[in-house]
């Protein structure tokens with residue numbers, strides 16, 4: 001262990017010094033909790049294509065790609081063309097502008113179920129506003145989310161994120177958020193029935209991202225859909241990660257269950273700050289009918305973000321998602337086969353281009369978010385991340401997500417070789 005951290009400190013010596021400075025500026029030295037990891041985070045200077053360049057000049061193959069937002073790579077021609085258009089238009093208008101309309105029309109042609117939508121500047125805002133609209137429409141208070149579900153930093157949805165999923169971290173008085181176990185239909189329906197007269201909406205990620213890379217079961221989603229139809233509860237898919245990652249549009253046609261409302265963000269805008277929420281016209285009309293304050297903030301729909309978003313969506317429309325998903329399946333199968341022979345308990349999860357490797361304290365019989373999160377071996381995960389960085393690959397959750405720029409067989413090979421070398425270094 002010490003040897004790996006020693007190698008890390010040598011390789012990333014300049015990051016260490018800069019991290020000391022960052023600690024005097026930011027709590028814990030970072031501006032997003034996931035960017036902190038031991039012994040200190042790598043400080044990047046510049047990113048290009050699928051690579052990060054750190055302050056020591058190391059070139060690191062990036063599997064994080066800006067919180068999974070960059071499906072076309074860092075600094076792509078598409079991104080730059082959009083940025084140029086946005087700069088020419090004037091970065092920020094603070095008005096209804098032509099690019100907002102073009103961006104929304106492009107989105108709607110990919111997701112026709114977005115009958116009406118609102119634009120904001122992050123996934124956090126989108127989930128905050130969509131639950132507010134759901135409460136106003138149904139005139140009910142309770143929001144149900146799943147255990148381990150991450151919907152950004154907004155107060156109402158910041159509970160039930162970390163095992164044992166009982167902490168009511170931030171929920172303000174009077175607004176109740178209840179968590180249900182993902183993919184456990186029986187327990188979920190029991191809890192839903194307890195709150196059936198008071199539940200405004202159920203919000204879930206169709207593939208639990210931060211909660212472990214686990215796809216929702218079709219049977220689970222169907223049971224929830226049926227509960228919603230019978231009780232007038234709204235179903236919200238938080239597609240900030242899944243939207244435009246596995247196909248051009250929402251993931252719902254792949255899963256067979258349609259939600260009432262959606263949130264999108266990340267992949268839609270090629271690295272710019274965008275959040276989107278919307279769906280059923282009658283629900284979204286609550287904003288005008290009840291004069292509801294439902295977003296979007298000073299920078300919502302700013303020309304720079306919109307222009308990069310338009311360019312990104314138009315390019316994504318032409319891309320081969322099937323091959324991207326197959327490339328991800330290949331890495332996951334490789335990890336699954338390795339996990340069988342590791343000396344430590346581990347599990348590989350994910351879907352399509354998204355893959356995670358979990359180090360655990362016990363060998364799991366089944367893989368559920370609760371098991372993955374409560375028996376996670378954090379020390380091993382941290383050490384693994386440092387060793388992968390020593391081997392020039394930047395991972396998150398010991399895995400990551402592929403962009404369309406990762407699909408060369410030589411790149412896939414480099415990723416697999418880094419995993420093999422890291423297992424050897426750790427002697428696991």
Ligand SMILES: Cc1ncc(COP(=O)(O)O)c(C=O)c1O
Nearest residue numbers: 122123124150151152238240241
């Ligand atoms: C599923 C999901 N929803 C919402 C968010 C919040 O989005 P943002 O970080 O843009 O505020 C995230 C962020 O990772 C997410 O994964």
